[in-house]
Amino acid sequence: MRALGIAGTAKNTGKTTTTAALIEEIKKNSLSLGLTSIGFDGEEIDNITGLPKPRLKVKKGCILAVAENCLKVSSAEIDILENSQIKTPLGKIVFGKVTQEGLVVVAGPNKSRDLHVALDKFKKMKCDMVIVDGALNRLSPMGEVDGLIIATGAAKTPDIDQLVEETQQLVKIFKIDQSEERIDWPNCATININGKKTILNFKSLIDRSSLEEIKGILKKGAGYIYIPGLISQTYFAELLKLENIKNKTLVCKNAIKFLLGGNLHEVVSNLKQVKKAGLNLQVIKKIPVLAVTINPFYPAYRYNNKYSAEFVDKKVLYKKMVQALDIPVYNVMEPVHKKELFKTVFNKLFVCN
Amino acid sequence: MKSKKHKVLLAPLDPVHDIGLKMIKRALDEKGHHTILLPPDLPPEEILNKIHENKVDTVLISRTLGYGVAEILGKFIDLIDASGLRDTIKIALGGMAVTPELATELGFDAGFGPGTEVEEAVAFVEGREYKPDIGKFVKNKKDITQRYSYKYTDKEIENLLDKITSQILEWSNNKTSPGVKRAELREEMLKTSNPKELAKLRNEYKELCDDVVKNFYENGKLHSRTRKLTKEELESLENYVAKIKARMKPNGLQHIDKNPLVFIQYGTGCPFMDIAHIKLCEAWGTDGVVHFDPSWGARTEGFFEGYITHEEDGSVITPENLLRIKKSINENVLWQVRAHRGLNTPETVVLAGNSGADLTKINIAYGSLGGGTDPERLTVDAISAIKYAAKYNMPFDVVTNEELSGVPAYKAFSGMLIVSHLALKLGGKPILQPLFCYSPEVMINGNMENNYIDFNAAKIFVLRKIIDAPIWPGAPIGFLTHTEERVQSSITTALHAGLASSLGVDAISIASSDEAFSGGPIAGASRIDTLKATKEVFRFLGNAKITPTKKAEEWAQILQENIKKILTKVAQHGNFVSALYEGLLGSREEGAYPGRAGRNTVTSKHSY
Known part of the structure; x- marks a missing residue:
């Protein structure tokens, strides 16, 4: 079906x-x-x-x-x-x-x-x-x-x-790419850097404290940040500016979670910054x-x-x-x-x- | 078991309107729920954060709908859904123009539009099914005669009435009429299931009828302006009633218990249309409905049978028509079938009683002075009718419509009191029906030059000074104050209703806002006009009262003295019927003409 x-x-x-x-x-x-x-x-x-x-x-x-x-x-x-x-x-x-x-x-x-x-x-x-x-x-x-x-x-x-x-x-x-990872994604935001996984205390990136939580854990190296809920474009713009964001993949459930986080203009403008920040953006379900x-x-x-x-x-x-x-x-x-x-x-x- | 306490966020998405939410908050607080009321007009993202931060389980949003607002609300729900919070909270929308359909479209769990009770929102929060306050919405049939002792305060008047009614009963002893006899036959016809017996009774019945009715029983010919309802029409009627009954949520008009019952009158000629009017009025809160029959019906000896329709000025009384109407009426709505004025008075009471009517209407004085029936005939018939009313346990009002012809109130009241006393002697339960009207008498005497209050109040005051009996002003209240303007008519009806309520009466009859000037069928919307207006005035006044000036007391005094004078004259005259002919209860000069219908038809019982 x-x-x-x-x-x-x-x-x-x-x-x-x-x-x-x-x-x-x-x-x-x-x-x-x-x-x-x-x-x-x-x-x-x-x-x-x-x-x-x-x-x-x-x-x-x-x-x-x-x-x-x-x-x-x-x-x-x-x-x-x-x-x-x-x-x-x-x-x-x-x-x-x-x-x-x-x-x-x-x-x-x-x-x-x-x-x-x-x-x-x-x-x-x-x-x-x-x-x-x-x-x-x-x-x-x-x-x-x-x-x-x-x-x-x-x-x-x-x-x-x-x-x-x-x-x-x-x-x-x-058209945001689909993630190749085949894992059981948790119901909470998660960060995995250099193989070390940390479960975070939120589902959606919609407030400053969640952004701060990410900031506190974010280190140099390769890995992903997974956010199952809504991604506010205001905080996403700040996320792109974080010091250690380079070489990370931000995984969200689907493009809608990303799209609804702000107005279309904000979303488009932030998308343009993604590459520059060295971030990779993916969805679990395209x-x-x-x-x-x-x-x-x-x-x-x-x-x-x-x-x-x-x-x-x-x-x-x-x-x-x-x-x-x-x-x-x-x-x-x-x-x-x-x-x-x-x-x-x-x-x-x-x-x- | 202790009920679960909820954490509720109340968010006005509106720049200003948050009264509804404040009322709901107060109710929720009283029940021990934890509430957070946000300031008006926060952006959706911020409200989302508050839901998240405060870990609430229920969200109530208020927003008046306007241009582009649906999009904002839809987006808001989308945000909540995408954030994952939608699975953990219940969310409802309230505001002007909000409907369940709109709430569904926008993705809310519930939608509360205008008229929503605070309790409905509380039930939503507590996850209960909302049950409207039973006492408030379910009508109970009231017997308005129940709390009255019918004891006289004015003993002088009581003695006079005793004397007059004894004279009447003595005079009537041994008298009968075709109307009385037909009522007896009809009662037997309704009882029998034996076709032979029925045919025999019908044969006897038709011999007591006018030719036009006799022609029906012999040749099946109907009255010229009527026809039978077709099978399709009857089926369609049944479907219509079933559909309406399934959908209807009856309304209440009263704001406090002391507000009177409200009756409307119907009589379009077509039973189908009558039922539509009844259902409409029930939906808008009427407590009772009054059946109007055509005027030729009152002047014709005998009733037709079958489902008959399309008369011009009232719905034909037949056993079938009455039963069909009764079947359609909400069980908690009172039904009155008028019997007051014609040649079929006793039989009407028999049919009404057998069809399950709650009330009827009988008055000799009006029927013979303003209704066109011979006084002698109507006196004989009314005594029989009163006995049937007592037998079928139907209280009846004693109307004083002769006032509309020009008879002064004190004379009309004298007639009403005589008939009421007669009823008490015969085991009946009379209801006094003074008119709340701008009658010729007050126009000539100027009693309403300053206001419509004092003279109407005087009428109630005087009746209270005389007897402890139920009072039902009519019919309809404000009669002759109405004009062709719907707003004016609604206001004047409503204000008279407010006055009636303020005077503590038991019931009122109201007109539609186009009744006096429609010149034809009454429009449904006009019925709603006066029902709504009456409801609003009840709401407006509550326990507060309209205070008449001292004139009201003065006039009540004068009315009482004049009633005594009239009753004394009638008692001295020694014969009530002759008093009617001679104008003691309303003269030709005043506009009262003893009726001619049924003249010389009263006979000795032995002649049958």
């Missing part, structure tokens, strides 16, 4: 449209599909902007992991396969099989650990592929998937050049970005707390994005692109692995 995450860079960047396009193609290709979300998707009207949103249409046979309350408002017929103990504000997550196609509201497990449990269940239920729909610009639970599609668009910023640059940077961060989907739509905010639908030039957006990225780019509103997107995802998830 392969889990595919659809992560948006902002609200209304086309996550649900991308998911809907894939559902259609997966069915055509006779793969058994599992579907869930790390938030709440498939509502008729966007929860925040009040603009209409595509609702997800699911086909017969699809297995869903959704909150109990979603079943009440979905028009698809769903047989409950298993109840789980995963809680959400909309009730506990249940696993169900679609027996008659229809529209669904998908609110799934909204934290990493719960998604992990849900993906295990999907595996046992023999799904070939599980789509994890994103929520807003939330990324953290996506650390659990095997590949990502980044859905971006004018809703992030209607400035095409800026959007292209930001997307390029984002894709780059996910989450490949399989494709980028683009959406020219953006909700323009009006003074009276209302939004209106606007669009940037889709051709210009597409062209510039293709030029800037070395991975496939699709506008999923185009029928041809839908097929292409599926082919790309399928090849990268199943054939290349």
